[in-house]
Amino acid sequence: MADVLAPLAGKILAVLVEPGAKVEEDDELIVIEALKMENTVYAPSAGTVKEIKVKIGDSVEDDTLLLVLE
Amino acid sequence: MRPYFEKMPGFGKPMKENRIARTQDSRAKLEAIEAEIAAAKKAVEEVGIPTAKINERGGLTVWQRLEYLVDPGTWQPLHSLYNPADNEEGTTNVVDGLGKIGGRWAVIIGFDNKVLAGAWIAGQPDNILRVTNLAKRLHIPLVWLVNCSGVKLPDQEKFYADRRGSGAPFFRHAELEQAGIPVLAGIYGTNPAGGGYQAISPTILIAHKDANIAVGGVGIVSGMAPQGGFDVAGLEQLINVTRDMKSKPPGSVSTHYDSTGFFTRVCDEETGVLDGIKEYMAMIPAYDPKFFRVAEPAEPQLPVGELYNLLPINQKSDYSFDDILARLVDGSEHMEFRPGYGPEVYTGLVKIDGMLIGAIGNRQGLLPKGYPEYADYPGIGGKLYRQGLIKMNEFVTLCARDRVPVIWFQDTTGIDVGDIAEKAELLGIGQSLVYSIQNADIPMMLVVLRKGSAAAHYIMGGPTANRQNAFTLGTAATEIYVMHGETAAVASYSRRAIKDKDSGKPLEPLAKTMNEMAQKYYDTSRPAYCARYGFVDEIVDLKALRGYLKAFAGAVYQNPKSICPRHQMLLPRVIKG
Numbered sequence: 001m002a003d004v005l006a007p008l009a010g011k012i013l014a015v016l017v018e019p020g021a022k023v024e025e026d027d028e029l030i031v032i033e034a035l036k037m038e039n040t041v042y043a044p045s046a047g048t049v050k051e052i053k054v055k056i057g058d059s060v061e062d063d064t065l066l067l068v069l070e
Numbered sequence: 071m072r073p074y075f076e077k078m079p080g081f082g083k084p085m086k087e088n089r090i091a092r093t094q095d096s097r098a099k100l101e102a103i104e105a106e107i108a109a110a111k112k113a114v115e116e117v118g119i120p121t122a123k124i125n126e127r128g129g130l131t132v133w134q135r136l137e138y139l140v141d142p143g144t145w146q147p148l149h150s151l152y153n154p155a156d157n158e159e160g161t162t163n164v165v166d167g168l169g170k171i172g173g174r175w176a177v178i179i180g181f182d183n184k185v186l187a188g189a190w191i192a193g194q195p196d197n198i199l200r201v202t203n204l205a206k207r208l209h210i211p212l213v214w215l216v217n218c219s220g221v222k223l224p225d226q227e228k229f230y231a232d233r234r235g236s237g238a239p240f241f242r243h244a245e246l247e248q249a250g251i252p253v254l255a256g257i258y259g260t261n262p263a264g265g266g267y268q269a270i271s272p273t274i275l276i277a278h279k280d281a282n283i284a285v286g287g288v289g290i291v292s293g294m295a296p297q298g299g300f301d302v303a304g305l306e307q308l309i310n311v312t313r314d315m316k317s318k319p320p321g322s323v324s325t326h327y328d329s330t331g332f333f334t335r336v337c338d339e340e341t342g343v344l345d346g347i348k349e350y351m352a353m354i355p356a357y358d359p360k361f362f363r364v365a366e367p368a369e370p371q372l373p374v375g376e377l378y379n380l381l382p383i384n385q386k387s388d389y390s391f392d393d394i395l396a397r398l399v400d401g402s403e404h405m406e407f408r409p410g411y412g413p414e415v416y417t418g419l420v421k422i423d424g425m426l427i428g429a430i431g432n433r434q435g436l437l438p439k440g441y442p443e444y445a446d447y448p449g450i451g452g453k454l455y456r457q458g459l460i461k462m463n464e465f466v467t468l469c470a471r472d473r474v475p476v477i478w479f480q481d482t483t484g485i486d487v488g489d490i491a492e493k494a495e496l497l498g499i500g501q502s503l504v505y506s507i508q509n510a511d512i513p514m515m516l517v518v519l520r521k522g523s524a525a526a527h528y529i530m531g532g533p534t535a536n537r538q539n540a541f542t543l544g545t546a547a548t549e550i551y552v553m554h555g556e557t558a559a560v561a562s563y564s565r566r567a568i569k570d571k572d573s574g575k576p577l578e579p580l581a582k583t584m585n586e587m588a589q590k591y592y593d594t595s596r597p598a599y600c601a602r603y604g605f606v607d608e609i610v611d612l613k614a615l616r617g618y619l620k621a622f623a624g625a626v627y628q629n630p631k632s633i634c635p636r637h638q639m640l641l642p643r644v645i646k647g
Contacts, residue, residue, distance in 0.1 A: 007436050007439065007448075008436065008448045016092075024086075026083070027086070027088075033386075034448075034450075035448070035450045036483075036554075037386050037387075037388060037434075037435075037450055037452070038384070038386045038387050038388065039435055039450070040388055040436075062448075
C-alpha cells in the first residue's frame with residue numbers, strides 16, 4: 001500500500017485515473033493547481049489505484065491524502 | 071577522454087500511449103501555430119515582383135541565388151518575419167540565415183531584388199547588425215548577395231542617419247575583417263550610393279557583368295545641384311542629362327574591373343558569381359569537423375516528433391525538460407552537472423552532431439520538499455532560486471574555461487521575489503550570472519521553449535547578452551513579456567481599485583481597462599509578434615529545432631578563436647567526481 005499525498009496546497013484540477021486502474025511508476029495521477037501552475041502528481045511506484053480521496057474542485061492542504069495505491 | 075564522451079549516460083523517458091493520447095489537442099494547437107508561421111514566411115518570400123518576371127529579364131531572385139549557392143538541406147533561415155518598423159513591404163528587404171557552402175558554414179545575407187530592386191528600407195540596418203554580430207560571434211565568414219538600389223528615398227528619415235543607421239554595417243564589415251573574418255560579396259545589378267558601399271565594404275568582390283557600384287547613381291549624379299525648385303525647362307534639361315547617363319551608368323564593370331580593379335572577378339553568368347563565392351569559401355580556413363568531435367554523430371534515441379506531445383501549449387501545464395532535451399541531442403545521452411543541487415535548473419554536457427555542448431534549461435513542475443532551502447514556501451519549476459542561480463554561474467564559468475559553447479533553453483517565469491528572496495541574495499547572484507556570461511566569451515544560443523519573462527529572460531543567455539548570444543529561437547509555444555498581462559494589470563491598477571472602491575465609483579470601467587491591458591500583453595507576446603519585432607531571431611518548428619542546434623554546433627567549431635584540449639578539460643572531471 002502506498003498513500004499518495006498532496007505535495008503542496010492547491011485545488012484539484014484533474015483526476016487522471018479511476019479506482020482499479022493499474023499504473024506504473026511515474027504515471028500521472030492527479031493535477032493540482034497551485035502557484036499559478038498546473039502541477040502533476042505522479043505515481044511513486046507501480047500498483048493499482050485502490051481508492052481516490054479527492055474530486056475535481058476540492059481544495060487540499062499540503063500532505064492531504066489524494067489516493068491510495070496497492 | 072573517449073571513456074567520458076563516446077558513450078554518455080542515457081536520459082529521457084519514452085512517452086506512454088495514454089500521455090500521447092491526452093496531449094493530442096495541445097499537439098494540434100502547436101502545429102496550427104506552426105502552419106500560420108509558415109504561411110507568413112511564404113508570403114514574405116513572394117512579396118514584390120513575381121519570380122517569373124525577374125527571370126524573363128534574365129536575372130535570378132535572391133531566393134534562387136540562395137538555392138544555387140547553399141548546400142542542400144543546410145539552410146537555416148533567420149529573421150524571416152523581422153519587420154520592426156512595420157514596413158508596408160512586410161520585410162526589411164534582406165534575406166539571411168546560416169548555411170553551408172561547399173561543406174563550410176557561413177552566415178549568408180542577400181537583398182531581396184524583387185522588392186524595390188533591393189532597396190534600403192526601415193528596420194534593415196538592425197537586421198544587418200544582427201547578422202554581422204552573428205558572423206562575429208560564430209567566427210565564420212559572412213557572405214553577401216549584393217543587389218541594392220540604395221535608399222528608398224521617400225522613407226530616408228527612418229533609417230539613413232542614427233547611431234545604428236544604414237551606415238553602421240560598413241563599420242561592422244571593417245570590424246569583422248579586423249577580427250580575421252572574411253566578408254565575401256557576389257554583386258548584381260545597380261548598386262548606387264548606399265548600394266555602392268554595401269558592395270565595396272566586403273573583402274572579396276565578385277561581380278556579374280551587368281553590375282555597377284558607385285558613390286552616386288544616375289539619379290543623383292544628374293540632379294545633384296539643387297536649383298531652388300523645379301520648372302518645365304529644368305525638367306527638360308534633367309531628362310536629357312539622365313538619358314545620356316543611363317546609357318553608361320557610373321561604376322560599371324569597365325570602371326571597377328578594368329580601371330580600378332575593385333572587382334576581384336567578373337562573371338558573364340549569374341551562377342558564375344555564385345561559383346566564385348564557392349571557390350573563395352573553399353580557400354577560407356575551416357577545421358574538419360572530426361578535429362573537434364568527441365564522438366561519432368548520432369541521432370537522438372527518442373523520437374523528435376514527440377516534442378509536440380511533451381511541450382504543452384498551455385502555459386500553466388508542467389512537463390519534463392529532460393525528456394525534451396533527450397529528443398534533441400545525440401543518442402539521448404548526457405552528463406548532468408550537479409544533479410539534485412538547484413533542482414529547478416538542468417545543467418549538463420551533451421553532444422550535437424558529435425560536438426560537445428553545454429546545455430542549460432528550466433525544469434518545470436513541483437520541486438522537492440524543503441526547496442528552496444531558505445524559505446518556508448514551496449518552490450516551483452520555471453522560477454529561479456538561490457541554488458539554481460549559483461549552479462548556472464558555476465556551469466557557465468566551467469564551460470568558458472573548457473571552451474564549450476552553451477545552448478540555453480528558457481521557460482521561465484522569473485526569479486523568486488520577496489524579502490526572503492532578497493536576503494537569499496538572488497538579486498546579486500542573478501547579476502553574477504550576467505557577469506559570468508559576459509566573462510565567458512564563448513558562443514551561446516537560446517531557445518525560448520515557452521516563457522521568456524522578467525529578468526530571468528535576460529540572465530539566462532537572453533539576446534540582451536549581445537556579445538555572447540549568437541541568435542535566439544522561439545517555438546509555437548513561445549511568449550515573451552516582462553510579466554504575465556494579468557500580473558501587470560494588478561501591479562498597475564491595484565491602488566486605483568482601492569481608490570475607486572473607497573470613493574464609491576463603479577468598478578466595471580477599471581475591470582475593463584485591466585482586461586484590455588492583459589489582452590495587449592497577450593497580443594504582443596505571441597510567436598509572430600516576437601519574430602516581427604526581433605524578440606527572437608526566428609520562430610522554428612519543433613521538428614526543425616535540431617537542425618539549428620547542429621548548425622550552431624558546426625559553426626562554432628568550424629574555426630574557433632580558442633581551444634581547450636579535451637584531455638585538459640575540467641568540467642567532465644568535476645561531473646565525474
